Amino acid sequence: MKKLKRSNDAKISGVCGGIAEYINVDPTVVRLGTVALALFTAVFPVGLAYIIALAVMPEDGV
Template sequence: MKRLYLSRTNKKISGVCGGIAEYFNIDPTLVRLIWVVFTVFSMGFGGIIAYIIALAIIPEPPISE
C-alpha cells in the first residue's frame, strides 16, 4: 500500500511538498508552485496554516536499515 511521508531527499523547508510530489509521482517544483499560488490567493494565511497542519500530520518515512 502506498503511503504519504515527508520527503528526505526533495526538501526545501521540511519535505511536505516533496513528499506530496513523491506520492503523486510528479515534479516537486510543480507542487511548490501550486502551494505558492494557493498561499498568495489566500492572503498568506490559508497556505501557511495548511503547511503547518500538513507538517504536523504527515509522518516521517521509516528508517530502513
C-alpha cells in the same frame, strides 16, 4: 497503497516533496502550486494547512 510522508527531497521540511512523491509529480510543480495558492488565498489558509501537514505527516523512512 503508498503512504503520504514527508520526503528527503526537502527545501523547508519536505511536505511539498512528500506530496509530489505521493502523486508522482515533480516537486517543483507542487512547490510552485503551493506558492501560487498562498498568494491567491492571502497566505493564512495555506500556511495553516502546511503547518498541520508538517505535524501530521511522518518523516520518510519511519
